[in-house]
Amino acid sequence: MKSKKNIVLIGMMGSGKSLVGKIVSKKLNLDFIDIDNKIEERENRTIFDIFKKNGENYFRKIEEDLSIKYLKLEKKVISLGGGGYINPNIRKKCLKNCISIWLNWKHETLINRIKNSKKRPLVLKLNTIEIKKLIIERSKIYNSSNYKINCDKLKKEQIATKIIKLYANI
Numbered sequence: 001m002k003s004k005k006n007i008v009l010i011g012m013m014g015s016g017k018s019l020v021g022k023i024v025s026k027k028l029n030l031d032f033i034d035i036d037n038k039i040e041e042r043e044n045r046t047i048f049d050i051f052k053k054n055g056e057n058y059f060r061k062i063e064e065d066l067s068i069k070y071l072k073l074e075k076k077v078i079s080l081g082g083g084g085y086i087n088p089n090i091r092k093k094c095l096k097n098c099i100s101i102w103l104n105w106k107h108e109t110l111i112n113r114i115k116n117s118k119k120r121p122l123v124l125k126l127n128t129i130e131i132k133k134l135i136i137e138r139s140k141i142y143n144s145s146n147y148k149i150n151c152d153k154l155k156k157e158q159i160a161t162k163i164i165k166l167y168a169n170i
Contacts, residue, residue: 003170004074007163008094010145011103012135013082013120014113016156020103023160025077028167034079038066047081051121060087068093083122086141099170100145101163106152107132 007024009017018034025032036047039062043050050059060083067084070076071093078098084090085100094100111131114120123131142148149162 003099003167005170006071006073006076006078006098007167008071008078008080008098008100009103009163010080010085010094010100010142011082012105012110012114012138012142013123014110014117015082015103015105016151016159017079017103020156020159020163021077021079023156024163024167027160027164028077030075030077032077032079033070033073035063035067035070035084036079036081038070039063039081042066046119048119048121056122063087064089071097082138085145086138091141091144095144095146099147099167101166102142102145102148103159104139104142104148104150107135109152110135 009021011017021034022032040046042062047059063081063084064087067080067090070078080090085094111128114123115128115131126134147166149159151159
């Protein structure tokens with residue numbers, strides 16, 4: 001494997017970035033970094049609690065700081081939070097130094113995965129129509145990623161295999 005670039009998985013919350021990222025990192029023998037987990041470790045509390053006590057702006061600042069820090073490393077598999085790639089500074093760093101891969105799913109699939117999750121503060125108060133609107137808005141930005149994998153008919157191992165093939169060919 002000649003590339004030193006990071007593999008960065010992007011997509012909506014509930015798209016399987018962490019699950020697939022762990023599989024890819026294990027198969028490629030690369031370290032896996034989950035930005036949401038790093039935020040929780042740094043703050044010593046859950047993302048839900050950060051949102052509740054300090055608000056989204058506070059969370060996004062930490063997210064940017066930690067994302068930029070880890071994106072500077074080499075040969076890692078990184079799972080960005082669902083909103084991470086929306087940040088222009090994070091997106092620019094991804095596109096410049098990494099291979100960004102969008103795990104794309106049908107709206108209905110994502111809505112069913114996230115709509116009742118107590119771990120996802122951003123969608124907790126949204127109805128199905130509002131969640132779909134969020135997915136559509138974010139998808140416009142996710143579309144600037146280097147690669148897009150339509151995941152609906154694939155198992156997690158098949159998604160991981162596609163990512164590994166993309167990485168091997170750069």
